[in-house]
Amino acid sequence: MSVKSAAASAPFAPFSGPFAIGTLSASGGAAFPGLVAPDGRGLDLRTALGEPALTTLALLERWxxxxxxxxxxxxxxxxxxxxxxxxxxxAPVEPRQIFQSGANYRQHVIDLAVAHRAPDDPRTVEEARAEVAAVMDKRAAEDLPYVFIGLPTTISGPYDDVVLPARAEKPDWELELAAVISRPAYRVTVEEALEYVAGYTIANDLTDRATVFRRDMPPIGTDWLRSKNAPGFTPLGPWIVPAGSIADPSDLQVTLKLNGETMQDESTNDMIFGVARLISYISQTARLLPGDLVLTGSPAGNGIHWGRLLRDGDVMDGSVTGLGAQRTRCVAEEAR
Known part of the structure; x- marks a missing residue:
């Protein structure tokens, strides 16, 4: 599949800065780390750097x-x-670890809480929204991000088909800004956290809304294994744009279109916890490694909000300011 996929042709979308990093391959050849120019050219870094066995992950390890x-x-x-x-x-990198931030966009959390209200909830929509907004303010004041862990096997390419598992009753999109780690980070401060970021990329963190919460044992809470970790459920890329080319990761527009209709269109300034805070928070418990992904959460405008979930044949176009664009087509598992 070339950059213009046979499944869902996507025009090349320029990015910020003089170059980006991608993982590319020629027809029938092995994948290689590539230097990508804004005019749609790629350079094989194995040859350019004189390292025949070079991988994108190895490149990030000495970024x-x-x-x-x-x-x-x-x-x-x-x-x-x-x-x-x-x-x-x-996909621009095969991460060893994926850290996912949940409930990190104020408007998104409010929309989800209202959508998941119990049928007998006595509150009006306005009352429910006000209560959730107060909870968001409290979380921000207490400085408590919500982070969970995803599987590397969910990663797929930015133009690959997304297979919707037969068991997924309510598959939904969640376009996000993702930070790519450049060096080991453990117990780093908020002030130094961005020094550990090689660059940024686009992630669509798909979710089956029907299995987010455990129905058999509600006190357990969320079930991220079943709801988020199907193979290929995280289309990634197309590029890693160096951090130095992104002036402010808290001022980027995240846009997702479904079959040409805009569904998500929100600025990252609606994040409750920014990139630096998330990295610092994660590093207090876990050691981040080069190539790891920190997904920063999804803005408002998911399918559960619109009452329109993903189905066979849908095409998603996702973009984040300065990072290019991805296009993926949904294919029902039965159709394969």
Whole structure:
């Protein structure tokens, strides 16, 4: 599948800065780390850096020392550049760990709480929204993000089909900004947290709303294994745009269109906890590794809000300011 997928053709979308990093492959060849130019060209970094066995993850593991060389290569127009039209675009990295932030967009949380009200809830919609808004304010004041862990096997390419499992009764979209870690981070402060970010990419963190909450034992709460971890349920990319090319990760527009109709269109400034706070919070418990993903949560406008969930044949177009765009087509498991 080239950058223009046979399943759902997607035009090349430029990104911020002089270059981005992708994982590419030529027809029938092995995947390789690629330097991508804003005009739609790619450079094989195995050859350009003289390392035949180089992977994107290995590149991220020594990001700080390699970054100046990447800038120099991007400025050299005489390299062996290839057209992305002739290459397949894969997920930009295969992470070892995925940390997912839940309930991190104020408007999104309010919408979900109202949508999941019990039928006999005596509150009006306005009363319910006001109560949830107060809870969000309390969370922000107490500085308590909500983070859970996802599986690397959920990662799929930015133009790959998304298979909707037969068991998923209410599959939904959740477009998000994702931070890509550049070096091991453990117990880092909020002030230094962004120093551990190689760059940013786009993630669509799909969710089966029907299995988010345990029906057999409600006190257990959420079941993220069943609701979020189907194979390919996290289309990622297309690119990792270096952090230095993104002026402010808290001021980016997150937009998802379903079959051409805008469903999500919200700024990251609606996040309750920003990228630095999330990384610092996670690092107080876990050690983040190069290539790990920190998904920052989904803004308002999910299918559960619109009363329209994903189904066979749907096409999702997702974009985040300065990071390019992805396009994925939904295919019912039965149809395969």
């Amino acid at each position: 700080d020392e390699t970054l100046p060389r990447l800038h120099a290569l991007a400025a050299d127009r005489a390299g062996a550049w290839l057209s992305l039209d002739d290459l397949r675009v894969h």
